[in-house]
Amino acid sequence: MKVTVITAFPEFFRAFFETSIVGRAVERGLLEVDVVDLRDYGEGSYSKIDDYSFGGKGGMVLMAEPLALALEGLKGDPYVVYPSPQGVPLTQETVETLFSKGDVVIVCGHYEGIDERFVSSRVDLELSIGDYVLTGGELPAMVIIDAVSRLVPGVVGKGRSVEEDSFFKGMLDTPHFTRPSSWRGQDVPDVLLSGNDGAIEDWRRREAVRRTLERRPDLLSRSGLLGYMDKNAFLMLPLSEVSSPWEIRSIARSCGFYGVSKLLIPVEDRDTRDSVRSLILREDLGALVKLFPSVARALRWVSDKEKAVPYMVGFNGFNSSGLSWLEIKREILKVSRPVIFMAGGDEKDCDVTMRPVAGDDRSRSALPVQNAISVVLDRFFGWR
Structure with missing residues (x-):
C-alpha cells in the first residue's frame, strides 16, 4: 500500500510517520508513505502557493497550478483524495475502497480550500471526516491513513482484532476490560x-x-445479521409461489449462499411432494431443502430443532402497509428467536409483514419471486 500526501505543512507528519502503529508499519516496509512539500512547486522567488479568492468574499485559496505540478511529479496513476467538508462521509466501506486502490494521494487543503478547477479535473474523491470545519486537511489525512493502514496485512498484530473492530462487520464493537478485575x-x-x-x-x-x-x-x-442472531434463519416457500424447477433450484442456492439454514417447502399433495423430492435429489439440494406435508408441520419442526417458537416474517409482494425491512432487522435482533421468512402464502399467522420489494410502484413487487427473495436475503444477511 502506498500513500502520498501533498501538503504545505510537511512538518505536520513527521511524528505521525515516525511513531505509533503507522510508524512501525512504515519502518517494516508494510506501508509506503511519502510527503510532498507543496511549496517546492510554488510560483516565483517566494514559492507562492495561494492567492485571494475571486469575488471579493473569503480568504486565501490554494492555487491550482502548484497542486497540479505536485501531482504530475508523481509516478503511476494514483487515486486522488481531497479531504473536504463538502465530501462524502468517511465510513469503513470507504476505507476498504481506498485500500483496494493500492496507490492513494491525499491533497491537503488549507485556508479557504483549493481552486475548484483542480478539484473538478484532478480529484477522484472528496472525503469528509465529519460535519465540522478544520483549519486544514492535514488532520483528516492522518485519520484516513490510520484507518486504511489497519487493513494492510501485518500492520495490526492480530488480523482478527481488525475484524472485531466497530463498523468492520456493520456492528459496533463490544466493551473491553483489563486488570484489575x-x-x-x-x-x-x-x-x-x-x-x-x-x-x-x-x-x-x-x-x-x-x-x-x-x-x-x-x-x-x-x-448482515446471521453472525449476531441467537437462532437460525429459514425460508418458507409455498409451492404455489414457483412455476418451475429452475426457480426452486435458484432459490435454494440463494439460501445456501446467504447462510439460511433450510428452504422449507410445504406440499400437501403426496404425488407432487414425491416429484419435488426427486428434483431435490437430482439437483443435489438435500442439504438446503426440506419438504413438509403442511405449513404447521414445518413450523413444528423448526420449533423442535431450535427450541424456540419461530418469528415469522411475511412478504408476499403485495402488502404495502407492512413494516420496512430495516425495522424488521431491529426486531429480529431483539426477539432472540429463530426467524422464518414466509415468501408468499397466508400471512395472518405471521408476527410481522414486510413491505414489498418494489420500484416506483410501491404497492407491489414486479420482480420474479426468486429475484425478490434474493433481494430480501441480501438485505438481512448480506455483508454491507
Missing part, C-alpha cells in the same frame, strides 16, 4: 473471567447487538 466498585463481567470461550463469544456477540441497537441503530442497514 474490580475497580472502584465496578467489576468485570464474570463471563470474561470464566475461561469458557464459547460463553465469552456469545456474550461479545450479544453486547455488540445491544450497543448497536442502543447507540447506532442506523448501522443495521449495513450489517
